[in-house]
């Protein structure tokens with residue numbers, strides 16, 4: 157560990173609000189070589205680590221997939237942090253000064269902060285950074301996860317300024333209303349935004365765990381892992397995605413996946429935030445995971461998704477994000493090389 161201690165940033169924010177993109181921006185800065193990253197995804201298959209590696213960064217990177225860290229009582233997070241701190245630094249990299257944990261978009265910050273409390277011997281200076289998606293603004297405030305993330309934040313970072321320039325002017329006021337004691341970080345320049353979001357911490361900040369523990373951590377949300385066949389026609393994929401958006405409407409929160417189509421040599425990255433799809437693009441990363449699509453939605457009946465045509469192409473496995481003790485499962489920790 158570096159002599160001056162470590163800054164530990166918990167990067168939180170609702171589904172699809174721009175966490176991974178902000179992290180890519182900070183890792184592409186020249187100053188990022190003192191940083192290590194832990195990525196947590198609610199789904200069984202972790203895509204964010206693959207996307208971060210795709211941008212060519214060689215900082216130590218650990219994935220915690222198969223469940224969001226806030227739902228786990230176990231010590232995988234603490235164990236992973238411990239290992240990152242104790243591991244010898246890769247050749248040519250300066251001492252570790254900063255760790256960034258990207259939580260899943262469903263994570264409540266309180267349980268994560270409580271797990272960090274078990275690491276007192278490392279004298280971490282902890283800060284919570286939450287994203288505020290300018291394209292959606294307060295629309296996600298109907299989710300207690302989003303409200304808890306903003307409430308716990310020390311810094312709230314306005315993302316996607318290029319997509320919603322008109323919302324940029326109002327953002328400082330909107331952010332102050334969400335959490336008057338958080339520092340609002342608003343900048344149309346992405347590099348400057350990322351740099352301010354993860355600027356060094358002078359001291360440990362008071363941690364705010366204001367959200368109550370809920371009986372069910374994510375009461376309205378369902379998560380489905382959809383397995384497409386090894387290869388599929390692009391037209392089938394496109395019409396299925398269209399039909400999912402049509403069937404679920406505003407209850408669709410996030411789609412993220414990798415699909416192999418006949419028409420392209422590499423797997424296609426498909427994703428939506430709500431029903432807004434990004435244009436599919438070929439993934440350039442080596443060793444991508446097997447084809448999969450994660451669908452996260454609220455207030456749905458499983459059959460609604462399973463019957464979306466062409467339904468006979470896909471296999472579905474479901475999980476409530478708050479599976480709790482009835483369906484115990486382990487977060488998988490793995491190092492991304």
Ligand SMILES: Nc1nc2c(ncn2[C@@H]2O[C@H](COP(=O)(O)OP(=O)(O)OP(=O)(O)O)[C@@H](O)[C@H]2O)c(=O)[nH]1
Nearest residue numbers: 170171172173174175176177261315316317319434
């Ligand atoms: N144009 C534009 N698109 C952005 C920006 N930030 C994020 N996006 C897009 O928004 C979508 C979601 O961004 P991510 O960075 O994956 O969001 P996330 O919060 O990490 O998503 P989850 O981990 O699934 O919760 C992707 O299609 C991004 O390319 C931005 O500043 N500008």
